[in-house]
């Protein structure tokens with residue numbers, strides 16, 4: 232199972248769809264990505280890694296970071312407190328939509344995977360300063376990946392910070408309604424640096440594996456997050472992880488997964504493996520088009536759907 236030659240063939244096949252997609256350019260630095268890139272790593276609980284494509288290319292987490300920040304804040308504050316500020320329901324709207332914020336009374340972002348909810352979650356990362364909060368998050372990511380060199384891309388963080396007017400609008404709305412109570416520029420600094428944390432798809436796959444093993448490091452047996460936290464995160468991956476394409480993704484592929492506009496996808500097949508993908512050609516919902524194709528091939532071939 233999971234033969235390297237077969238994976239290489241799947242990558243070649245999936246790449247054929249790349250011309251239908253576009254790299255994200257609303258964060259200018261992401262526009263530099265090569266739409267023809269496509270790489271994948273599958274991390275198994277026995278330590279085997281099967282990969283294809285150039286797995287040395289680094290990808291910024293973007294929205295994938297939302298799942299990691301969520302795990303950290305639930306560990307910081309507990310489930311009850313976190314879900315007082317952010318809901319659990321999918322929206323059916325694009326990830327940056329502001330519409331439902333005004334419709335929900337009292338205001339509460341519908342879930343932690345849309346930008347409004349993610350900003351509320353990042354706000355809850357404990358620490359005295361932005362620097363300290365970022366360091367805590369990065370330390371957590373280093374633990375999840377087992378990679379002590381993980382850091383963030385200053386270029387991508389800066390590029391988003393300079394252009395994120397819509398996210399600032401979401402923050403001001405949230406501040407008006409007491410979901411957040413910190414300085415918006417501080418929160419934007421932390422959020423853009425969080426989204427710019429970068430890694431290879433092997434690192435991504437390793438995080439997927441930790442979720443797949445219910446929060447335990449499969450090699451040291453250390454509990455990196457409690458089972459319940461891993462379970463909540465995986466459930467959000469299923470219901471909201473692929474934005475407003477999560478329903479179709481669940482039907483066609485059926486694997487808990489979280490995407491980012493950089494073209495990254497982190498997928499977690501319970502008890503079986505973690506998958507990391509980088510394919511920056513995006514579909515109109517902001518998901519990696521070639522990455523989804525690749526997951527479709529894998530899910531069908533190896534019956535990976537959890538349903």
Ligand SMILES: NC(=O)CC[C@H](N)C(=O)O
Nearest residue numbers: 293294326346426491492
């Ligand atoms: N969908 C995404 O990956 C969005 C993340 C991005 N940093 C943003 O807030 O716009």
